[in-house]
Amino acid sequence: MIQHSINYLAFGVFIQAFILFIEVLIFFKRPLGLKIVILILAIALAWRGLGVLYFYHYHYTRWAIEMPTSLLAGAIISFFALIYENKLKWPIILIGVVVFFIQFAYQIYYTLIVPVDVKIPLSSIEGAGTIIKILKVGFVLLASTIIIRTMIKIFKKYDSGNIYFLQLRKWTFYLLVFLMLNMICFVLNQLSKNPYQNIYFLILLIMNFFSLILLLLRPKFLNNSDLKIKLSSSFKIKEESEISIEAFISIFFTQLYFLKKEATFEDLKSKLNASSDQLNKMIYDHYQMSFTDLINKNRIKYFIDLVHSGDYTNYTIEALAKKSGFNSRFHLYKSFKKFHGGTPSDFIRSVAK
Template sequence: MLSILLNYVAVCLIIQALIVFVEVSINFKRPVILKIIILLLTTGLAWRGIGSLYFSHYSYNRWIIETPQSLLVAAVISFFAYLYESKLKWHIISCGLLMIVTHIVCLAYFTFIVPVDPGIPLWNLPGAGDFVRLAKIIFASLIFVINLRIVLKILAKYKRKNIYFIQLRKWTLYLLTIELFTWISLLFNQYSQSQNSSLPNLCILILNFLTLLLLLFRPKFLNRSNLKIKLGNLFDKKTGDDLPEHLFIEVFFTDAFYLDKDASVETLKKRLNVSADVLSNFLYANYGSGLTDLTNKHRINYFIDLVNTGKFSNYTIDAIAQEAGFSSRFHLYKSFKRFHGGTPSDFIKSVTA
């Protein structure tokens, strides 16, 4: 009975992975690197479902069943790291590559150099099983600590009531919780008597399915190329003719400068410690617009997201406009028509209808 349920869950996992893969391919525009990481993660989860079905209908095969493990771990650590830093640092890349290469080398060694029955898991190989288990535990612990550190920084950084921060904080916490339980299930499976115990594997597949659901129902602002997230600390702030992009991202996007009702070139240049000319040149070179247009464009995006949450259904348009940083209904209507089309009232009616 348990094996039949395991097969059904594996099929659902594969189907869900295909849905997420197509949805991300279509809707996730930028950043491209984060998109690739999510697609790799989705592929690894689908592969895990296929491996489970293969074992159920045929037999255990190290290459088919174990290969996605290192891919998934590398994808997970890269995902959180990129979400945190907006780039992949060398130690993250090195750690991911080391896990994948080490795993493949071990598989190849016990397949071609010292041939061992492929139906025996690496962690059960005579003389090598204890080493493999220890290596996996060390790698898994390292990955979990790194991800926990990143998430704690996200939770500490995003204490504001900004709707984007609230969404990202909750979503990231859910992902980390699932990762924790997946790690526990994998650890239990490593030390189970059966080479592929059904119960822990069923738990793992269910947790993988929940991971795909979270990826599918991720905060939609992550899909936008013009909304950047940068949680890392800032170093070497420059003055003069240089404006580091990470500094602008930190102030304008992460600190939500565009929601400030007093947002202006004067206040922004002081916070960035640059001249008005440097700021203007930077904006046109990187965003193709001036500060007013860039600010109003993101205010409109924020207004739309506020309406879509449904939490502000009892608010007046003026009240929601204030939440989005507009000083008056007039400025909201003017910017809404330019950057979205139509009127805010018509948009609200279409959402609440």
């Protein structure tokens, strides 16, 4: 009974991972680094699904069971580092890459150079076992640290009035829960005298299945986001002859400057320590529109997200307009027609249906 469930789950994980890969490939526009990492996650999970099917229909093989786990480990810590880390982002990603390639090198060595039966786990091979075990312990410690840091950040540093961060916080919480359960399952399996039992694969595949659902249901603003999701409270502007796009993004998007009533060209120019020509040129080069249009377009996007969230159904259009940064209902209607088409009232009714 359990074996049949495992086979169905493994196939389901493979199909879901394939769907995620295609969906991300088509619809996820930027940031490119995050897109690549999610694609690698999809590949690793699809590989795992096929690996488990091979294991139950034929036999254990290192390439089918251990390699997708190693690839998945590196992709997971890189995923959280890209979204939630700032200073430690690249060192964490580098660790993930190094861990994967060390295991990959061992696989090649004990498959082609000094052949050892592929049915024997790397951790059981003399000469490789100790290093592999150290890498596993190191990954568990690193992943645990990332989980704790991320938990602290999303519940202490996220702006409760920022709808984007609110969506990201809820989604991240569930993702972290499944990641922790995955890790607990992994650790218990490694401590077991008889690893890779049915119950291990059953729990692992269930966690993978729901993790894939969460990745498919990720906040849609991540698909084409100018937001640099940084939780660090400090921010320094580089003294350069030209405006740093990172500085602009941090103030304008991450800090939701476009929602502020005092959002003016002169005020933003002052915050960026830039000239009028520099700011105008930077905005046009990157967004092909004026400062005013950029402000209003992002306010409309925020208004649309407020309506879609379903948390503001009792708000009047006037209240939603002000929450989106507009001074009045009139300015909301004018900008909505320009950047979306139709009227806010019609849009709200269509979403409510």
